[in-house]
Amino acid sequence: MSHDRPLDAESPLTLPGFFDALADGDLLGGVCEDCGQVLLPPRPVCYACGSRAVEVEAQPREGQIYTYTAVHTPPPALADEAPYTVAVVELGGGGRLLGRVDADHADVAIGDPVELRVREPTPAEREAALDYEEAWPVHVFEPR
């Protein structure tokens, strides 16, 4: 059972483990065995019911815009890219994930179908990242 594994950087229940899998194209979610909540990224404890019975399962990369906004005041390193669109996307498995949308705010609507794409961070994104985040892949939602 996944909740018996150690919580080190190799574990998919930690952010480094999540981003390692994401770099390989696998979007991992934690699925609570007690209440069914999908935790994105995975966490060792369910934030809906407090259970530690969390299994890690690959999640679908396709979903719909749940809510979205435009970022007009980003971190300084990303100033040239503003305004950009950020959304909470509800994925096919029921989990919700925050990320940038590769579309202008005016062209996005709630319910729009999107697909998650993973890429290397740009130099500006590396500059905006914390040291331990620099090598993490960047996920972007693309309209379908």
Ligand SMILES: [Zn+2]
């Ligand atoms: Zn739960």
